[in-house]
Amino acid sequence: MDIIFDLSWKVFNVLLILPVIFFLRLIFKKKTHFYFALTLFLIVTALFIVKANYTTFEDVYADSLNEDTMVESVTIFINDLTNHKPEREVRTRTTIEDTDVIARILDDLSGLELKNDPENYSFYKKYALVFTVTNEEKHHFYRTNKLHINIDEQHLNRYKIVNGTDHLKTIKQLVESDDIEWKQHGE
Missing domain, CATH: 3.30.1490 (Dna Ligase; domain 1)
Incomplete structure (x- = not known):
């Protein structure tokens, strides 16, 4: 049951990124700006996810x-x-x-x-x-x-x-x- 939940959670997270990519593509018309914004978004998201696993x-x-x-x-x-x-x-x-x-x-x-x-x-x-x-x-x-x-x-x-x-x-x-x-x- 945990494997199904983990897999569905990962798929859900990937599906959440798709609207963000679409939104960024609408805002940034030049491909270089779009790729820069997408890369920045993914880095910030990854840092947030990693930081969310740590506490005191x-x-x-x-x-x-x-x-x-x-x-x-x-x-x-x-x-x-x-x-x-x-x-x-x-x-x-x-x-x-x-x-x-x-x-x-x-x-x-x-x-x-x-x-x-x-x-x-x-x-x-x-x-x-x-x-x-x-x-x-x-x-x-x-x-x-x-x-x-x-x-x-x-x-x-x-x-x-x-x-x-x-x-x-x-x-x-x-x-x-x-x-x-x-x-x-x-x-």
Whole structure:
């Protein structure tokens, strides 16, 4: 089904270019001007399409995580992916409520440059982060939600991480720390 959608989307995009070519031909009577305008149009369109595939962590989560958001906790799950899908029985988790640690985790994630990766079908990543966040929706009306982020060294949800930040630094420190109590599934 995805192949049919991808193919029809590409055909649709090509069909959209045809009226633009016709319009440019009407405006530019000389062939050299027409070819220059067409080339410029195609370059700008290609740059726009390429740029549309890139974003940042802040842009993706702007509605859920912003300067006014109250982050109450983050639950970190460590997934055993030996079978490409986490086994519930071997999932390990901890909940962090320390605002300084939460701020460090968010600081590690901020600045991530991301590229949309449609080939990344695996929903499961090494770590699953569940943030409990509260945002003001209307004047004095607050909503608390769970924000789920699946992350590993190369991916954040459906995005590929394209810059070289140490975005798992704090999480790895927590995993190695003896001060953090980790629980197995069912505890």
